[in-house]
Amino acid sequence: MDSRQLRLFVVVLTASFAWPAGNADDWPGFRGATGDGISTETGLPVHWSTERNLKWQIDLPGRGNSSPVVVADRVYLSTQDEARDLWVLALNRADGRTIWRTKLIRGELSANGPRNLWAHRHNPATPTLAANAEGVWAFFGTGDLFGLDLEGKQRWHRNLVQEYGAYDITFGMGSSPRLWKSLLYVNCITKGPSYVLALATDTGRTVWKTDRQLPAFADGADAYSTPAIWEKDGQAELLVAGAEHINAYDPATGRQKWISGGLGIRSRYGRIIASPAVSRDVILQCAGNPGGGGNGRVIALQAGGIGDITATGRLWNIERTAPDSATPVCYRGYAFLVRGNGVTVCAELKTGRKLWEERLTQGEYFSSTIAGDGKIYVLATNGTCSVVAAEPQFNRLAENRLPGTFYATPAVSDGTLFLRSETALFAIETAD
Numbered sequence: 001m002d003s004r005q006l007r008l009f010v011v012v013l014t015a016s017f018a019w020p021a022g023n024a025d026d027w028p029g030f031r032g033a034t035g036d037g038i039s040t041e042t043g044l045p046v047h048w049s050t051e052r053n054l055k056w057q058i059d060l061p062g063r064g065n066s067s068p069v070v071v072a073d074r075v076y077l078s079t080q081d082e083a084r085d086l087w088v089l090a091l092n093r094a095d096g097r098t099i100w101r102t103k104l105i106r107g108e109l110s111a112n113g114p115r116n117l118w119a120h121r122h123n124p125a126t127p128t129l130a131a132n133a134e135g136v137w138a139f140f141g142t143g144d145l146f147g148l149d150l151e152g153k154q155r156w157h158r159n160l161v162q163e164y165g166a167y168d169i170t171f172g173m174g175s176s177p178r179l180w181k182s183l184l185y186v187n188c189i190t191k192g193p194s195y196v197l198a199l200a201t202d203t204g205r206t207v208w209k210t211d212r213q214l215p216a217f218a219d220g221a222d223a224y225s226t227p228a229i230w231e232k233d234g235q236a237e238l239l240v241a242g243a244e245h246i247n248a249y250d251p252a253t254g255r256q257k258w259i260s261g262g263l264g265i266r267s268r269y270g271r272i273i274a275s276p277a278v279s280r281d282v283i284l285q286c287a288g289n290p291g292g293g294g295n296g297r298v299i300a301l302q303a304g305g306i307g308d309i310t311a312t313g314r315l316w317n318i319e320r321t322a323p324d325s326a327t328p329v330c331y332r333g334y335a336f337l338v339r340g341n342g343v344t345v346c347a348e349l350k351t352g353r354k355l356w357e358e359r360l361t362q363g364e365y366f367s368s369t370i371a372g373d374g375k376i377y378v379l380a381t382n383g384t385c386s387v388v389a390a391e392p393q394f395n396r397l398a399e400n401r402l403p404g405t406f407y408a409t410p411a412v413s414d415g416t417l418f419l420r421s422e423t424a425l426f427a428i429e430t431a432d
Contacts, residue, residue, distance in 0.1 A: 027070040027411040027418075030128040030176040031368060035228030036278050037329045039372030039412040046375070046387050048400045048417075048428045055416060055427040058096040061087065063422045064125030066176075070413035071131045074099065077420060078125040078138055084108060086124055088138050090152060093413070096427065102152035107142035110161075111172035118171040121366070121407055126172075128226070128409075130179035135201065137184050141173040145186065147204055156204035160188065160197070168192035170271075174224040180238070180251055183207055189223035189242030189272075196227070196240055198254060208254035216243040218268035220287075224325075228276040230283065230303055239276040239283065246276060246285045246301070258305040260313055263287040265295055274323050274368070279303070279330035282315060282349050286337070288324030296322025298337060300352055316352030318345075327368035327409075329376060331390050336376050338369050344378060346392065356394040360386045368409040379406055383421065402426055 031037040045053055062081035069076050075091040085106050090099040109124050124141035131137070135155065136148045143161030148154055167173050169190040178185045184199045189212060198207040223242025230237045230248065237248040237257055247259035263272065263285060270289040277284040283301045300315040318337075328337040330349055337345045342360040347353060360378055367379040371390055375397065378386045383402040389395035404421025411418040417428040 025414040026072070027068075027413045028132055029069055029130045029179055030067055030226045031228075031275070031327065031370060031409060033229075034180075034231065034278065035178060035226060035275055037327065037368060037370040037409075038331055039370070041412065041415060042373050043415055043430060044373040044375065044412060045417050045428045045430045047398045048402075050402065053428055053431050055429040055431075056096040057424060057426050058091070059424050060089070061101075062125075064123060065121065065407040065422060066125050066420075067128040067409040068411045068418040068420050068425060069129050069131050070411055070418065071133060074131075075418060075425070076129050076131050076136050077425070078127075078129055078140070080123050080125045086140050086142075086144075088129065088136060088146075088148060088152065090136070091425070093416070093427070096425065100152040102148065102154070104138065104146055104154070105140070105142065105144050107140065107144065109141040109172040110167050111170065112168065113170035122172060122174065126174045128176040130177050130184060132179060137177055137179065137201065139177045139186060143167065143173065145177070145199075145204070147201065155202070158204050160186070164188070164195065165193035169222045170219050171222075171224070174273075176226040178227040178229065178238070180229050180236070183251065185227050185238055185251070187212070187223070187225070187227055187240050187242070189221070189225075189240075191221045194221075194243065196238070196249060196254065198251070210249065210254040210256070212240070212243070214243040214245050217264060217270070219271045220244045220264055222271050224271070224273040225275040228278050230276075230278045232280050232304060235304070239278065241274075241276050241285050242272050244270075244272075244287070246283070248305075258307055258309050258313070260299070260301055260308070261310045262299050262314065262317070263297060265289040265297065267295060270295075273325045274327040277328040277330050277335070279349060282330060284328050284330060284335055286322045286324075286328065288322055288340075295320060296324065298322045298328075300335070300349075315350065318347070318352060325366040325368075329369040329371045331371040331376065332374075334390060334392065336369055336371070336390070338365050338378050340365055342378075342380060344388070346394070355392045358394045358396075360396075361399060366407045370410055370412065372412055377410055377417070379410060379419065381406055385410075385419070
C-alpha cells in the first residue's frame with residue numbers, strides 16, 4: 001500500500017467511526033434532522049398522481065398521522081390498529097415492503113377537549129418517530145417512550161405519565177421527539193406537568209430534566225410543538241415553544257440561554273401547535289387561535305440571543321395571518337407561512353415585508369411546510385399538494401392530488417418524496 005492509498009484508507013476508516021447522524025439524504029425525524037424542513041437535494045418531484053411518477057403505494061395497518069422518517073434503506077412510521085395496539089413499522093424504501101412490525105403497547109389518547117374536534121384526526125400514533133443508523137425511538141400520546149434496535153426489538157421503555165404526572169392538555173399529547181447526536185429530547189407542555197427532558201439514546205437514562213412552568217392563559221398553557229435545533233458557527237441550541245413563550249436550551253446541559261414571550265393570544269383557545277421555524281439568523285414562532293375570529297401571531301427573533309429577548313430580540317411580527325398547525329419554512333431568505341385555510345404568505349425573512357399572499361387549493365391545512373430544490377411543498381388534508389417556487393413572485397409550479405386524508409408532514413430522501421395519509425404511504429419519484 002503506497003502513501004496515497006494509506007491516506008485514503010485512513011480517511012475512509014475515520015469516516016466509518018464518525019458519529020452516525022445519518023447520510024446527507026436521510027430524513028431522520030419530524031421535518032428532517034434539525035426540524036428546519038429543508039432538503040438540500042436537487043431534482044425533487046414536481047408533478048405526480050396515481051398514474052404518474054408514483055414509485056409505489058402501500059396500505060398501512062390501522063390509522064395514524066405520524067410523519068414518515070427515512071434512514072438508509074428504510075422508512076419508519078407508527079400506527080394504531082382497531083384493537084388500540086400501537087405499532088412501529090420498518091419498510092423497504094425501494095418498494096414499500098414490510099421489513100418488520102413491532103407491537104409495543106396498547107393505549108388511548110388522553111384528551112380533555114370535545115372528542116369531535118380531535119378523534120378523527122388524532123390518536124396516540126401522532127408523534128413522529130426518530131431514527132438513525134443505530135436504532136429507532138418511538139413516543140406515543142400515552143406517554144410511553146421506547147428505544148428499539150434496527151430489528152425492531154425493544155431496548156428500553158419508559159412511561160413519562162407514570163413518572164412525571166398525567167397530561168392535562170385539551171387535545172392530547174402530539175409533540176414528537178427530537179434526536180440530536182447522542183441524546184433524545186422530549187418536551188411536555190400542558191396545564192399540568194411541563195418540562196423538557198433529555199435522554200441517553202442507548203439506555204433511556206435521564207441526562208437532564210428542566211421544568212418549564214411559564215404563565216399562560218387557558219389553552220395557551222398547552223403546546224403540541226416539536227423541539228428544533230438551531231446551529232451556527234459550531235454552536236447549537238435546542239428550541240422549545242409553548243405556554244406563550246419560546247426559549248433555547250444548551251442541548252448538553254439543559255441550561256436556558258434565552259427566552260421570549262409575546263405569543264399570548266386574547267382568547268381562551270390560543271395555543272401553540274407549530275414548531276419553531278429556524279434559519280441561520282432568524283427564528284420564527286407562530287401562535288394560532290382557530291376559535292378566535294382568525295386572530296393569531298407570528299414573531300421573528302434574531303437568532304443567538306442571550307437572556308430575555310422579548311423586546312430586544314424582536315425583528316418583526318405579523319398579526320392575523322398566523323399558521324395554526326403548519327410550521328412555516330425559512331428558505332432562501334424568505335419565510336413561507338400557510339394558514340389553516342390554505343392562504344399562503346411569502347415574506348422577507350429579515351424584515352417581514354410581505355411579498356405575496358395567495359390562497360392555494362380550498363380546504364384544510366394541518367401538514368407542515370417543507371422546502372427543497374427551489375420549491376416549497378404545501379399539503380392539504382384532501383391530498384392536494386401545491387408545489388410553489390420559492391421566489392418573491394408567486395409561481396405555482398404544480399397542483400397534485402392523491403387519495404386519502406393527509407395530516408402528516410412529507411419527508412424527502414434521495415430524490416423521493418414520501419407522503420403519508422392516515423392509512424397509506426406513497427413514494428413519489430420523478431421518472432419523466
